[in-house]
Amino acid sequence: MTALPRPRVVDSRRAPGAAPVPGWWRESSGLALWALLVWVTSLWVLHGGLHDLTGLADGLTSLGRLTGLLASALLLVQVLLMARLPWVEQAWGQDRLARTHRLVGFASFTLMLGHIVLIVLGYAASSDLGLWGTVWDLVVSYPGMLLAVAGTAALVMVVVTSVKRARARLRYESWHLIHLYGYLGAGLALPHQLWTGRDFTASPVSTWFWWTLYAVAAGSVLVFRVGVPLVRSLRSPLRVAEVRHDAHDVTTVTVTGPGVARLRARGGQFFQWRFLDGPGWTRAHPYSLSAAPDGTSLRFTAAHVGDGTRRLATLRPGTRVLLEGPYGRLHEGVRTRRKVLLMGAGIGITPMRALLEELDAAPGDVTVVQRVRDRGAAVLGDEISALAAAKGARHVVVAGPRIPGRPTWLPAQASHLTDADALRDLVPDVAxxxxxxxxxxxxxxxxxxxxxxxxxxxxxxxxxxxxY
Structure with missing residues (x-):
């Protein structure tokens, strides 16, 4: 178990602790997205997009060009959103980025379908080949179109399996593998525009812009999702030091190695973990830290909810570990107030435990609310109680089965209270x-x-x- 820290006394007039994440990182990245879309639209206008709207065939084709350009830009934005760029990830967090990635993905896919339909109709309107003859001619006669068809098929597969109802039927490991085909789809669908697209080849500025954007997207993935984690793991190998069975369905894993200090992780953050223990090691799984990093070790606690988490119980000390991260904004760096309320349900209490250990706070500043089905299932409950006592924090366990038929954070015995009233009863100055x-x-x-x-x-x- 991690040694319990002594409580630290701080200036009660401010929220101390880790350096905050600069707010302008978020604003500037959001502004960059809108600037990209405006620039892409401007290039379409400069290359005659508005002028071509006069006739039916040219108008359909011109609108097809615009939807294709916007779809391409958003497809590359998707890649950048999940490339785990450090500044973007720290500004938004993986949670917000993944949801934005999903929204941008469906928008890009819709624009791509519009691009295909409009281009086909535009070409068919100016040709005597008919609709299906035009489709055949476009696919077999234009450079890169066969690749584009294959890429579109891959993207359709990714989008269909990303619909919540379809995703709910898939194991996480299967969904994740299918989702990787999105990179293949993007790589196959985009080259035809670089080779033959009017808005890509009309001027050196356009050509330079699009090739640079593609290179940045591809380079970001290679550097931050492959290169950085690989270099870290090779330079400073990490290994499993301890595997602790906290319950029949809960395992705590501690990892040590010379590279831990360089990771600069914060309590509450998570890593993507890979354990080189046999088949399946290529699939990464997100686990939050359950103890504040001490410079020599990292620790997480996970419930057994799938194949990946069940395998944790079979890990052996000495197993090599590959890490990506740290990720997430659930840390002291986003804190803006002196008083803090930490609320965790089930296994979700683990990052709260790490946060409690790391938070710079005076006695009375922190309240921990742990929601469990029964007190015997309170994950890390004894550790949290000991930490709370050492730091002058309150630890409240809210136990009991959930209220049926009501979206709530409360147990059934509190059904006479509203969610907000119950929270105010526990923490009167929660505001x-x-x-x-x-x-x-x-x-x-x-x-x-x-x-x-x-x-x-x-x-x-x-x-x-x-x-998501």
Whole structure:
């Protein structure tokens, strides 16, 4: 077990601790997205896009060019959103980036379908080949179109399996493998525009812009998703030091190695973990730290909810570990207030435990609310109680089965209370707190809504979702 820290006394007039994440990182990255779309549209206008809208055939083709350009730009934005660029990830967090990635993905896919339909109709309107003859001619006669068809098929597969109902039927490992075909689809679908697209070849500025954008997207993935983690793992190998069975379905893993200090992780963040213990090691799994990093070791605690988590119980000390991260904004760097409320449900309490250990706070500043089905299932409950006592924090265990038929963070015995009233009963001055949440998506949404209704501004509620 990680040694318990002594409580630290701080200036009560401010929220101390880790250096905050600069707010302008978020604003500048959002502005860059809109600037990209405006620039792409401007290139279309400069290359005669508006002028070509006069006739039916030219108008359809011109609109097809615009939708294709915007689809291409958003497809590359998708890649950049999940390339794990450090500045973008720290500004938004993987939770927000993944949801934005999903939204941008469906927008890009819709524009791509519009591009295909408009281009085919535009060419067919100016040809005597007919609709299907035009489709055949475009596919077999134009450079890169066969690749584009294959790329489109791959992207369709990714989008279809990303619909929530379809994704719910797939194992995470299967969905993740299928999702990787998105990179293949992008790589196959885009080259035909570089070779023959009017807006790509009309001027040196356009050619330079698009090739640079593609190179940045591809380079970002290779550097930050492949290169950086690989170099770190080879330079400073990490290995499993301890595997602890906290319950029949809960395992705690501790990793050590000379590279831990260089990772600069914070309590509450998560890594993508790969354990070189046999088949399946290529699939990464996100696990949050359950103890504050001490410079020599990293620790996480996971419930057995799938093949990847069940394998944790069979890990042996000495197993090599590959890491990507740290990721996420569930850390002290986003804190803006002196008082903090940490709320975790089930296994979601683990990053709260790490945050509690790391938070710079005076006695009375921190409250931990641990939601469990029964007290015997309180993951890391003894550790949290000991930490809370050492730091002068409150640790409240809210136990009991959930209220049936009601979206709530409360147990059934509190059904006579509203979610917000119950929160105010536990923490009367909750409106003056930063609130950190982790648990199932439905539970977090209910807890977030309760905190906002109780007077906590939405920007002071911090949470991390692992399903989108």
């Amino acid at each position: 003056e707190h930063d609130v950190y949440l982790c648990g199932s998506p439905a539970w977090m949404e209910a807890a977030r809504a309760a905190a906002v209704e109780a007077g906590v501004p939405d920007e002071h509620v911090h949470l991390e979702r692992f399903s």
